[in-house]
Amino acid sequence: MVGAVLTQNTAWTNVELALERLRDNCALDAEAILAIPAERLAEALRPVGYFNVKARRLSAFCEHYIAAGGFEGLSALETDVLRHSLLGVNGVGPETADDMLLYAFERPVFVVDAYTRRIFSRLGLLDGGEGYEEIRAAFEMALAPDVPLYNEYHALVVRHGKDVCKTRPGCAECVLRACCPAA
CATH class of the missing domain: 1.10.340.30 (Hypothetical protein; domain 2)
Known part of the structure; x- marks a missing residue:
């Protein structure tokens, strides 16, 4: 904490x-x-x-x-x-x-961070105007309330945001480039 x-x-x-x-x-x-x-x-x-x-x-x-x-x-x-x-x-x-x-506390609450916003905006799944609570609710509705799943999902978002989908994206190395409008 x-x-x-x-x-x-x-x-x-x-x-x-x-x-x-x-x-x-x-x-x-x-x-x-x-x-x-x-x-x-x-x-x-x-x-x-x-x-x-x-x-x-x-x-x-x-x-x-x-x-x-x-x-x-x-x-x-x-x-x-x-x-x-x-x-x-x-x-x-x-x-x-x-x-x-x-x-x-191991509660099934999805964490929304700058990486989440960046990646999902580039994928066209966010328009950029959504508030924190709206984004969190959308993830929690789309995913089962599962602590290990949320942990892994968030960790993967952070890793992808740090390593590939940076401020200046590395689209050539991105596994999502085929479905990403920003690629």
Whole structure:
């Protein structure tokens, strides 16, 4: 869940650096993160960019996490209630909340990210004007509510978006080029 907060607007490699710096401070659980002085926490998060903002957001999430009874308390909530609870935390938006729901709480909630939007817009399946919730609902209607399926599907979308369907697409190497109007 820490990674979900830190990965906003940055590459995962930067998050890994910040997580290593937190480990060096013995701080990967909520109580330990909150025990770190704000300046030191921000410095540990420097690799992710916007480190002062992310330090405040991570602290807000950790406070919420503890107040809600930790993983056990949050896990006991129904998915919709849990999502609403996460969205109530400063700095946790729909993508971050859904990332936590799918990967940490193993709930069948599809994560929509920039890769999803890019790939499916190029395929002509999105027109670009759809909101996050509309896209998420469409995926959840099209796919069975299956956590391993959503995990794998999202991982494949991310991989394809990073490796092939980049900002400048590599259409020549794309397995979808035959059915992609943008190819």
